[in-house]
Amino acid sequence: MTRTPEEISHNLLDAARKAGAEAADAIVLDGSSVSVEVRGGALEHAERSEGTDLGLRVFLGKRQAIVSSSDSRPETLTAMAQRAVAMANEAPEDPFTGLATPDQLAKDWDIAALEQFDPTPEPSADTLLQDALAAEAAAFAIEGVSQVSDAAAAYGTHRVHLAATNGFSGGYSRSSRSTSCVAISGQGTGMERDYDGDSRTFQSDLRSPDEIGRSAGERAVALIGAQKPATGTFPVLFDERISSSLIGHLLAASNGAAIARGASWLKDNLGEQVLPEHLSLIEDPHRPRISGSRPFDAEGLPTQRRAVVENGVLTGWTLDLASARKLGMASTGNAARGVSGPPSPSNWNLSLTQGTHSRDDLLRDMGTGLLVTSMIGSTINPNTGDYSRGASGFWVENGEITHPVNECTIAGNLRDMLKRIIPANDARTYLSRVVPSILIEGMTLAGT
Template identity: 50%
Template sequence: MSRLDRLAALVDAARRAGADAADALLIESQSLSVQRRLGQTEHLERAESTDIGLRVFVGARSAVVSSNVTDPRGFTALAERAVAMARVVPEDPFAAIPEARPLPVLALDLDDPTEPGAEQLLARASAAEEAALAIKGVTNSEGAEAGWTRNRVALVTSRGFAGEYARTGHSISATALAGSGTGMERDYDHSTAVHLADLEDAALIGRRAGERAVRRLNPVRATTARIPVVFDPRIAGSLLGHLSAAINGAAVARGTSFLKDAMGKQVLARGLTVTDDATRPRGMRSRPFDGEGTPTAPLALVQDGVLQSWVLDGRSARQLGLASTGHASRGTSGPPGPATTNLWLNAGHVTPRELMEDIAEGLYVTEMIGMGVNPITGDYSRGAAGFMIRGGELAEPVSEITIAGRLPEMFLHLTPACDLAFRRGTDAPTLRVDGMTLAGR
């Protein structure tokens, strides 16, 4: 049986067991990963799994069961357990399976036929680590890793939807140590891509990791001050993550977001746009449909600084009296929930150097520590490390500091540089936020 035929048989079994509606999800995963440290192979793992999940509705009650056994001969028992569970849980008037909608034809190019072997991955990891160790001042290594994955997702619902897609992933990372004794510092670099052709060179990854580690040697603890803070692109996306959490439909429906009353209002500086697009070719989180079978489409969440949309799945949309934005995310063992896909903030018009050139004293952040963010009030306080900015130039490394502010004000004072690059699932260029508090000595 094909994957879709198998899932259709499971949905039929649920209907025979007494379900008023049902959907079935199958996720197949394959992965190969290696780790090298100081020239030795420390880790080599191949994993394959197939998981199946069934969600059933009995009236306004629903339940989810999952299994890694996909033999249709066990579907009747699985469906009966799910229906029995649904009959004893509280009603949820907002949960439902949406009516199927036609899927547009999309050229997402998500399945790279290139499947590397262990030797190829080990060669990449070796190249990355050797490049890191070759940097003057690097004294040790936490290793380099290389990996490959292929995931296939299939979904069938009793409301007429059936679809599947596959997405691959290639990755390389390296972590280097510089200095000695209690004065050692570490740093890293990594690259991920759907297609091997888009993966950054392994030696480049290692070299950057080594250079970053050496640059962090002999840090000082900065003096407490109120100063401009510039976020390196590899952690600037964390600010975008806090924004997406605040406009997540589930949080808004619960009233647990500091932006719950901000629809149609200015939430970012003028000129800034935040886009989520699951249809971007070769995107790290691209997909033709979401976890409920709703077709995906590009969505401007913020336009010219004004909030335009929440991030919604079916349930949160019904709670808010709106329509799903196609952002349902799920696994086989739980119900859907809203989540972003390929999320990014638009680039600005100045280079990172120009962004900093008027800063007499500021902070350039390269690493964040902890999650001191209050989602209800927007209070922001996180540990950080990086470099002081003096006279528009990067100066001495700093560590053991905290930066603090309030996200509503921080968002309104964001200034982006022009160096946006799509390297992760959530991407932002170098970002400057004026008026933050640096807590040091």
């Protein structure tokens, strides 16, 4: 008889108690996926997978241990619990570990309001194949595309259930549907590559494969003839496709685990200005149909809408229970975890205040500089915020794109860069991170 993730999680807790655990939590992830890839108008690869992964964390006083498995048979659950308790007996004490108290736990939530699961039937493998073929054909239809290295379509479902001896028990299901395409233009050493793709919770929201393939092809062709730009100090416009990486660096620096270690260039900036004063960065884990939404975190605490940055001012850290205890604060309900490790702080859905001007307006206003559409590599000093990344994109003269560029490096300091950002109004509001194109003046550019 097949057991649900909820039943397996409670079976794990029962096994932990019998093995001698003083407290425990269990997380069960159950999912299935099907994907297809095509090449040259024919099926290249097809895969279907199903599986259940289990994680058990046990506590003996202030000692904890974690074990995981993909086998949910009763004898395996018993062995997992016994092994975890034996490991906890040998583990060092951690004064900050432990489950949430009952008064901290999420009590009520509306799963249906989050719209995390598409009730329409699972697409057939042939439907996915036709989508991938359509994306590939649309890319090849663009003059100048020499190859399509990858065109793919996929569907997946995911169920999670968390239960703990403090009384918490909750779970939810997700679905995802995606199409992607990678196109190549040119020949030999002059080849250029670009992509497009879309991933949504609901099939009906997904962009068409024709649009995705055509966009990938057009982007690849636009890069033909790329050359190194000049070296100097110029304004840099981060395209909306990659601008969220800048906000990602701010989030990493305001993560409670980094703050507790003292390894963050923001550690002394709580309550201070980190963005222009008219900008806010809002976290909202309750947005319908968005992949980062969830009713509770990985420790059973309720998730909440909060301002990470409000009117330019950093309002607080992103905290799970352990990092909050280390800092003498309260958890923000941001714990995330897999089956084989302890919880750690993580952000959910983020939205940066959008600007009032279009990307074209910012291009016009920047005069001469670089429009970045792709980035590679990363050298970020977590203690100082010094920033250096490889980039490619397009050179701008007198407010207009003149030619593609590659093999250059952009550098600056995140503390200064983020205070000078100028956002456009072109963010895609259906993404988990809603960040528009961002202009930063006076960055160091190393090219020829």
